[in-house]
Amino acid sequence: MPPISRRAALKQASAGFGLVALAGLLDQQAKARPPAAAHPLAPKAPHFPAKAKKLIFVHMNGSMSQHDTVEYKPKLFADDGKPGPGGGTLTAPKFRFAQHGQTGSWFSELLPNLARHADKLCWLRGLHTDTPAHPQAVVQLHTGSANAALTRPSIGAWLLYGLGTDNADLPGYVTINPPPNFGGAVNFGSAFLPAHFQGTRIDDRGALPNLRPATAAGLQRRQLDLIQGMNRDLAAAPGAPDAVDGVIESFELAFRMQGKVPELLDLSKEPLRVREEYGATDAPNQSFARQCLMARRLCEAGVRFVEICQPGWDHHNNLHxxxxxxxxxxxxxxxxLLNDLERRGLLADTLVLFGSEFGRLPTAQGVDGRDHNITGYPMFLAGAGVKPGFTYGATDEYGIRAVEGRMHTNDLHATLLALMGIDHERLTYRYAGRDFRLTDVAGTVAREVFA
Known part of the structure; x- marks a missing residue:
């Protein structure tokens, strides 16, 4: 019997042929189908030995003021109230700063718990980017380009494309509570990469829409086989859109996830002392705490890239x-999160990135605010592959411009990829007649931060 076509299958199903019977017919004809292609998310060898296997990005969306938190500038305190070099009035923080750890790293009183990790952190203090507008800057941080005319794949999608995933029953790229604004889904999308490389969105309670099955597993599997047979017929047809392959893989992944994800993201499985350590039992801050704890559980289970997000840092007013x-x-x-990763031995192969899309100025904006600053701001790395207690780069005496160890967003991406074992110049995808990459035609790896 020749294999049934997608059109014939739909016709028979609509004529009352019977879903289960039709699935059985497709089972009998399975040998007539071409063998399935290699799993698109299967693990792939890096370009060179990787220092990190997984990445957690802790995104402070809206631009955290470095001057009031982690960037101590004595000159700013001394010249409080004086005119700034670029205009405006220099405004010192109202919070006390102190040095911490053997490295003597400066933190304000706002971050007492993070300050205890001073000797684990690798600071990048010479970052700069291209645009002071949040939507473009956030998209550039996630995709390498602020050009709205051509949507680019997100960094997580590039990592999956280059490395695959270590757990076939879970998505390789998860984004928790991504902001709906500032680019929205572009920040975790795959753009022109195949759709199976895009991020999987969950909320801070671990909920995935439409994940729980409406039918018994056996019947659902047969229904899925019917749908997938139709999809593969379509994918094999001349001129079939690339998105069909992504649909096929997403259906299969969703089926596998039903048995794994709910249990994995059930934080009640964690000991109470661990949930209390994160603050996952205390209102009003338990949302972000749950994200951090879920990120650890996801990485432990083999997810390649996890992003967690805390919005609300855009303090043009109400700064303090x-x-x-x-x-x-x-x-x-x-x-x-840093404690837990280290305690479980996960920090040895997990890289943590913490920061915002840009920084803020040392001058006042209005009565109680600071405006955007794209010419010099910090982030920190911790964990696999980077020097602990190390600082790379610096800004000027007021913290306005990067003057040492300057790192553009392209350089940051090149460095992150290198820590994951990827040569950013070799990680390319041909689209619209040219080879694209995360770093476009730029990017220098800051090897000084490598352990």
Whole structure:
């Protein structure tokens, strides 16, 4: 019997042929189908030995003020109230700073728990980017390009494309509570890469839409086989869109995830002392704490890239009260994440990146605010492959411009890929007649930060 076509299958199904019977017919004809292609998310060898196998990005969306938290500038305190070199009035922080750890790293009183990890952190203090507008800057941080005319794949999608995933029953790229604004789904999309490389979105309670099956597993598997047979017929037809392959893989992954994800993201499985360490039992900050704890569980299970996000850092006004609230919401949980990763031996192969899309100015904006600054700001790395207690780069005496160890967003991406074992110049995908890469035609690896 020749294999049934997609059109014939639909016709027979609509004529009342019977879903289970039709699935059985497709079972009998399975040998007539071409063998399935290699799993697109199967693990792939890196270009060179990787220092890190997994990456957690802790994104402070909206631009955390470095001057009030982690960037101590004595000159800013000394010249408080004086005109700034680029205009405006220099405004010193209202929070006390102190040195911590053997490295003597400076932290404000807003981050007491994170300060205890001073000797684990690798600071990048010479970052700069291209645009002071949040939507473009956030998209550039995630995709390498702020050009809205051509959507680019996100960094997580590039990592999956280059390395695959270590757990076939889980998505290789998970984004938790991504902001709906500032680029939205572009920040975890795959753009022109095949759709199976895009991020999987979950909320801070681990909920995935439409994940729980409406039918018994056996019947659902037969229904899925019917649908997948139709999809493969379509994919094999001349001129079939590339997205069909992504649909096929997403259906299969969703089926496998039903048995794994709910249990994995059930935080009640964690000991109470661990949940309390993160603050996952305490309102009002338990949302971000749950994200951090889920990130650890996902990485432990083999997920390649996890992003967690805390919005609300855009303090053009209400700076001081706003910072107290935002820092309180992330300080305890971020410190607990680093503790937990280290305690479980995960920090040895997991890289953590913490930061915002850009920084803020040392001058006042209005009565109680600071405006955007794209010419010099910090982030920190911790974990696999980087020097602990190390600082790379610096800004000027007021923290306005990067003057040492300057790193553009392209350089940051090149460095992250290199830590994951990828040569950013070799990780390319041909689209619209040219080879694209995360770093476009730029990017220099900051090997000085490598352990």
């Amino acid at each position: 009260a706003g910072l107290i609230d935002r820092c309180r919401s992330v300080d305890r949980a971020t410190a607990a």
